[in-house]
Amino acid sequence: KIYTKEKTLYVEDAGTIIKDVDKIFNREFSTQNSTGFGLDIIKRLCDAMNIKITLTSNNKGNCFILTFS
Numbered sequence: 001k002i003y004t005k006e007k008t009l010y011v012e013d014a015g016t017i018i019k020d021v022d023k024i025f026n027r028e029f030s031t032q033n034s035t036g037f038g039l040d041i042i043k044r045l046c047d048a049m050n051i052k053i054t055l056t057s058n059n060k061g062n063c064f065i066l067t068f069s
């Protein structure tokens with residue numbers, strides 16, 4: 001599910017709970033057969049474009065939140 005509200009973009013899924021929300025954007029972090037590079041690159045691009053990116057994760061799924069200034 002993808003939607004916007006004011007200056008914020010929400011990308012939700014019903015996938016596996018991400019337990020290490022604070023570490024997910026670190027280049028060294030990886031889970032099940034992943035390299036960990038993808039979200040690190042996304043975070044760097046967001047930083048370069050002054051977009052705040054966060055992640056929430058619970059038993060319903062995950063939500064990436066991109067806030068534009």
